[in-house]
Amino acid sequence: MMEYDGGHAPSLIWQTASSGDICVAEVDGGVTGCSKAVEIEKRPTPGVGTMLRFRLVDSQGRQAWTVLLIAGGESVEKISCRQQDFPVRKAFTASVGGVLRTVYTTVVPRDLSGDYRVDVRRDGQPLADHVVINPEQVAAVQC
Secondary structure, eight states: OEEEEOSSSOEEEEEOTTTOOEEEEETTSOOEEEEOHHHHHTSOSSEEEEEEEEEEEEETTEEEEEEEEEEESSEEEEEEETTEEEEOEEEEEEEETTEEEEEEEEEEETTOOEEEEEEEEETTEEEEEEEEEOTTOOOOOOO
8 A cells, every 4th residue: 555645745655565564755755764563563552653754844934844643543633832733634544563553744843842732533532642743852842
């Protein structure tokens, strides 16, 4: 299975038939990488986290990070930090380890790192989760 995400950071996303790894290739020939299925299976379920890498882009005249999120057992509706909401775009869904995993893309400002609130839907119920987005490993802003 393969999908093209034409959203925040156009990417080709697929699951390998042989290992079940989830892989991403940037359409401009940039970063290509895979998250190993055995590592994805170890992630909390339900839960959400970052996947693979962050990519620095220019967004509306400011530097920003494109972020890939992967959720298991829940769907992500939006993320927020400091009263700012950041929409997410569903990019890819596949079963890994018997759990439906969904990859989302989002864009966050470069200068806003920390523990983001994630609004999710789990078993049809709206709940809050969290994800750490700190690509440059700096003293993070508290969200």
